[in-house]
Amino acid sequence: MELNEILRHLAENRFETASVLLFVVGLAGMLFNRNLFKKVVSMGFMDSAIFLFLTSAGYVEGRIAPIIADPSVPATVEVYSNPLPAGLVLTGIVVSVSFTAFGLALTQRLYKKYHSLNIDEIMMQARKSED
Amino acid sequence: MAAIETLLLLGLIVCAVAANFTRNLLPTIIIYAAFGTMLSVIWILLKAPDLAITEAAVGVGIDTILFLLALRSMHHLDGTGDGK
Amino acid sequence: MKKPLWYEKLERWVEGDSPALPEPLAHVENPEPVKEEEAPVQHGPSLLRSAGGTAMNRLTTAFGILCCAIFALLMLTTVAYLPRFGDADNAPENETSRRYIEQGLEEVGATNLVTNIILVYRGFDTYGESCVLFLGATAVIMLLEADRKNTSQKDRLALRRSDALDEEERNQILGHITTVLMPVIFLYGLYILCNGHLSPGGGFAGGSILGGALILCENAFGARRVQSFFNHKVYHIIKVGALILYAVLICYTIYVGANGLPNLIPLGTPGSILSAGIILPINVAVGLEVACTMYAFYTYFGRGDL
Structure with a gap:
């Protein structure tokens, strides 16, 4: 594909593009931040990026949210947007909160022991205490 | 509609980048909350209430x-040494 | 630039004049977010950063940036080849979701199709996810519980002192407003919880609103007041009971469905509150589970105890 065409496709799939960029920003944050707290926050961004990608896959233009307004009318695919990705993401959001809490608890314990959030500092002190 | 969507998506990315460049940790948390709020508007736009x-x-x-x-x-x- | 008042207040709260913590920490880290180069740590000779350390580190950083860039390029190229956003013949628009949309109301009975999927069609999946919540809360409790091993006598005394201090100068405004708002918030949470099969919401959202209401309660009236009705025993009973109720219901559904037996639980008229068979009890179970978990997260981070 031409570069122009690629850019046009990217602009059309703007939700997917944004989610990829978000994921990369989160990944970079996880890799380069020395601060454990910010690492947990970056992980949250990565989670959200994946949720955004999945949900945007289920969106179809012109269809309404998957809640049946009138039960007497038989539901058809042409009216409601896809409920499957939303169902997957819903559980994911709650799991990500669990993860955040767990990560923060670990961070807090590390802070209690080493009085620092900097990962280099913690590693240094840990090695020193090993010797 | 597309303009709002683009604005929100840009806002998401700006938030994610900005959260890495704060000197204090408190602004990071506030930025994270702003990120979540924008994301929840985006879910509405994507028809996932x-x-x-x-x-x-x-x-x-x-x-x-x-x-x-x-x-x-x-x-x-x-x-975090921002000075109070 | 002047900081706004709310920010200053928040800052003061976070810094905390609470004596519950170990002595003010003299030792601090530099949180400067490092993008290009590592911030050198100047504390004595280190194993990490001896002679060739910095060069090695720079190499690692460069490699990391390279990895991120390659990953971004790869994924962006993939996105460019994806079907157009919002198209009707996307990959997820297949017979599975067609079945869920067209038959969902007759087979399961909830008008909210997402609830149909997560609680009945994929109920086993969501059960595993509730277990993840349970495990998350258990892990946090294990890590943060202030028991005899990880807290000194001084810390415990400090905690008790701060509790007493809180009891004395309780915020009057917060207390009064909470008294007015509390029933409304609980009602809202229960509404979202019990209407999960009719409108957006359900166990997860409603449960976390209930958990938030409990957190507000704890802030306004003090931990002791909440402990009088929500202690360890109640917490364990609700948590384990909700999980077992969910397990029993989902096992029943799977057993009935797999053997083609008639379902004894009536589905009711779609759209009324007592409809959709097992969805309402499952929603309540999930909601209680989530509310307990959220409140446990809060108290264990704040006080190290329920």
């Missing part, structure tokens, strides 16, 4: 409280 309501309650409310509490209990703010 279930996600919007869950994100608003869980992702913004509980997550922010958790971060703030962890930060408080780590007494960390005086350590």
